[in-house]
Structure formats: C-alpha cells, structure tokens
Amino acid sequence: LGVLTMKIIVYIQQENGKINPISLESLSxxxxxxxxxxGSISAVTFNNSAAEQLTNYNINDIILVENEQxxxxxxxxxxxxxxxxxxxxxxxxxxxxxxxxxxxxxxRLSARLDIPLISDCIGFNNNNNGNLSFxxxxxxGKLNSDISINSSKYIISFQSxxxxxxxxxxxxxxxxxxxxxxxxx
Numbered sequence: 001l002g003v004l005t006m007k008i009i010v011y012i013q014q015e016n017g018k019i020n021p022i023s024l025e026s027l028s029x030x031x032x033x034x035x036x037x038x039g040s041i042s043a044v045t046f047n048n049s050a051a052e053q054l055t056n057y058n059i060n061d062i063i064l065v066e067n068e069q070x071x072x073x074x075x076x077x078x079x080x081x082x083x084x085x086x087x088x089x090x091x092x093x094x095x096x097x098x099x100x101x102x103x104x105x106x107x108r109l110s111a112r113l114d115i116p117l118i119s120d121c122i123g124f125n126n127n128n129n130g131n132l133s134f135x136x137x138x139x140x141g142k143l144n145s146d147i148s149i150n151s152s153k154y155i156i157s158f159q160s161x162x163x164x165x166x167x168x169x170x171x172x173x174x175x176x177x178x179x180x181x182x183x184x185x
Contacts, residue, residue, distance in 0.1 A: 006039030009063075009091040011082065013099055017049030022097030024165035026158045027057065029124070030095050031169055036126040039092075043173075044085055046070035046078075051175045058171030063089070069182045075105035077182050083112050084180055091153070098157035110155050117155040118147055122162045 010030045013020040030041050040060040045051050051064040063085060069077045086094060086109075094109075096102045098120050110117035123135040125146060133148045134156060 006034065006037045006093070007089065007091045008034060008039065008041045008093045008095060009085065009089060010041060010043050010059075011094065011096045011102075012043050012045040012050055012054065013097060013101060014045060014047045014050040017047055019045075019050050019053055020097060020099060021165055022099050022158070022160045024168060025160065025163045026095050026097045027059070028163040028165055028168045029158050030093075031058065031167075032163065033093070033124060033126075033132065037132070042089060042091070044082065046081065055173050055175065056170055057173060058169035059173045061173055062175045064175050064177045065180055066177055067180050067182050070180075073101060075108065078105045079108045079112060080182055081180055082109050085178070086113055088178075093153070094155045096155070096157045098159050102157055106155060106157060113153075113155075115153045115155060116149060116151050117157070118149065119157045120159050121147075121156055122159050 008030045010027050012023045034041055042061050042063055043054050043059055044063045046065050048064060051062045054062045065081050070081060096106060107117060118134050120136055121134040122137055125133045127133060133146045135144050135146050138145050
C-alpha cells in the first residue's frame with residue numbers, strides 16, 4: 001500500500017433515512033486511519049437523506065447509489081451495488097459497521113471481489129513499516145489479537161463501540177450520484 005494513495009470506502013447503513021450509529025463509528029475509525037496513513041475517504045450510501053447528513057463531515061465525497069431496489073434491504077442487491085462501486089473506485093479498504101445486516105451480505109462481497117474480510121475488529125495499529133494491523137477480541141473478550149493482512153485490498157468491519165461517533169471530524173463534502181442497474185445478478 002502506498003502511504004499517500006490509500007483509498008477507503010465506508011459503507012453507511014441506514015434505515016428510513018436514519019444513519020445507523022455503527023456506520024458513524026466506522027466513519028470515525030476511517031478518519032483515524034487516514035490521519036495516520038494519508039489518503040482519501042468516500043462514504044457510500046443508498047439513501048438521499050443519509051447522503052445529505054454526511055455532507056457535514058470531513059470526507060472527500062459521498063457516493064449516493066440510486067436504484068429503487070436498494071430502498072429495502074436485499075443482500076443480493078447490496079452485494080451487487082458495492083461490487084460495482086468497488087470496481088469503479090478501486091479502494092484499498094472497504095469499511096463497514098459490524099451489524100446483523102452487514103454479517104448477512106459482506107462475506108458474499110468479500111468472495112465476489114476475491115479480497116479478505118476481517119470482521120468484528122475493535123481497533124487498528126499503524127506498524128513502523130507503514131502497514132496496518134487490526135485488533136479483534138477473542139475468547140469472549142478475554143484476549144485481543146492483532147491481525148496483519150498480506151493483501152493490498154481488504155474489507156474490515158468494526159464492532160459497535162470501537163470508535164466514538166462524536167469524534168467524527170466535521171467539514172464539508174459533496175455528493176456524487178451514481179445510478180446502477182441491478183437487473184443482472
């Protein structure tokens with residue numbers, strides 16, 4: 001990974017236009033990673049109201065994926081939409097909140113993109129060599145384990161409470177709308 005070229009996409013989960021708090025925590029985590037490594041953050045959402053809320057944060061841009069079929073949760077449509085965005089944007093890291101919804105479809109996204117998924121992370125470390133490692137709780141929270149990745153691209157899900165949503169840096173960002181055809185799954 002080039003330190004100055006790291007590109008992160010954060011998926012923002014929402015319900016009825018209300019952003020899931022774990023997505024905001026994950027966005028905060030992404031900002032902390034970029035503060036250590038440099039690079040850019042794009043937030044991806046399927047809802048216009050959620051996209052508007054995100055414009056008040058210090059991120060490079062918001063990708064609003066538009067398709068009526070994304071209005072209700074459907075794991076096959078979500079995988080296809082994020083796979084399409086990942087192909088277009090070529091991120092180094094895709095970050096999500098570790099929610100029940102994400103647990104349903106993100107392993108499929110990992111398989112479709114053929115990149116590793118490290119789920120249920122609680123933090124990260126920026127090693128001396130510039131590589132990131134991610135911490136996970138194991139043995140019912142009795143131990144923490146640091147995991148290094150031997151891949152230039154990967155997916156991370158952060159556990160609820162890993163980062164504070166009120167630590168998100170405010171700023172101003174713009175929305176890029178992107179229509180997607182979901183007829184060919």
